[in-house]
Amino acid sequence: MVRLFQFVILVTGLSLVALASAIVTMRFAIHGAEIMIPSFKGLTSEEALEKAASLGVAMTIDQRFYSAEVPAGRILTQSPAPGSVVRREWHIRAAESLGPQLRPVPNLVGLPQRAATMELRRLGLEPGSIARLPLNGVSPETVIAQDPSGGAAGVAEPTVNVVVAVAAPPSTISFAMPDFVGQPYATAAATISRAGLKLASIEPAMTVTSLADPAKPPGTVTNQSPAAGYRVDAETQIELTVAR
Structure with a gap:
């Protein structure tokens, strides 16, 4: 019985030693795969x-900025920062100095937008984003900002963003439909004509339907479409019903 107990203790001890050894080995393996990032600035x-x-790490130089302190062609900034601990095969991003802005x-x-792009490249600058703004009175694709x-x-970087003009869509001016019911047809027609010329630049089309109505004097508007208050424009067909 004593021997059995001693055997169990021995097996347990060996198991603990093996486990501790595995943990230590794993730690060495993990730490062996880690490095501290040095400073690349100035290289x-x-x-x-x-x-x-x-x-054992990768590096991409994907940005370039002006700098009065770091000569052109040398590393200006980096990410991760110096002193960071990363695993091997980590990817480092860096920015290169262009030297001072000359x-x-x-x-x-x-x-024109194309000529602007050519001018930037001639001067060693980089065309940036191109935004487009509808604007009348300016030739399309002309730089306006x-x-x-x-x-x-x-400036920090050699990228120039521009805004170019594009043709604006035709605008439609609308207004509230007046109430013509009860007005003489001649008055309503004159109002429609004046409103059309002033607000829409063209006279709205008008359909007149005569209707016998003993309660209304002849030539009086008894109904209209669209109804008063509706939004109308130069393309709206205005229909008036006139007593006769």
Whole structure:
């Protein structure tokens, strides 16, 4: 019985030792797969890429900014920041310095969008986003605004966004339908004509139906369509019923 008890204790002890050994081995494996990110700032792009590869991490240089402190072609910023602990094969993103801004942003307002793009590329700048705004009185695809503005200096990045004009859709002016019931037909017709010329630039079409009504003087409007208060425009067919 004593021997059996000793055997159980021995097996239990060996199991605990094996478990502890596995935990330690796992910790070494995990920590062995982790690295501390160094600073890449100031390195050339080639040096930074080589250093990242030697550490077992990937690097992408996907942004470029002006900097008066870091020479052109060298790393300006990075993410994750220096000192961060990451696993091997982690992906580092970096920004490259373009050096100081050497010339102000050109004025593109008034240029066709294509010509503006060519001008930016000629100066070593990058065309950014293009927004379109319906606007009459300006040739379509003409630059009407930009960011940064023309002549700007000290900007952070070489990207210039523009707004270009596009043809505005024809607008329809509408107004509330007056109440013509009880008015003489001549008065109603004159009002419709004046309103059409003033608000819609063309005279609304009008259909007149004569109806015998002893309670209304001849030539008086007894009904109308659309009814008073409805929104109408130059395309609306206005129908008047007139007593005879």
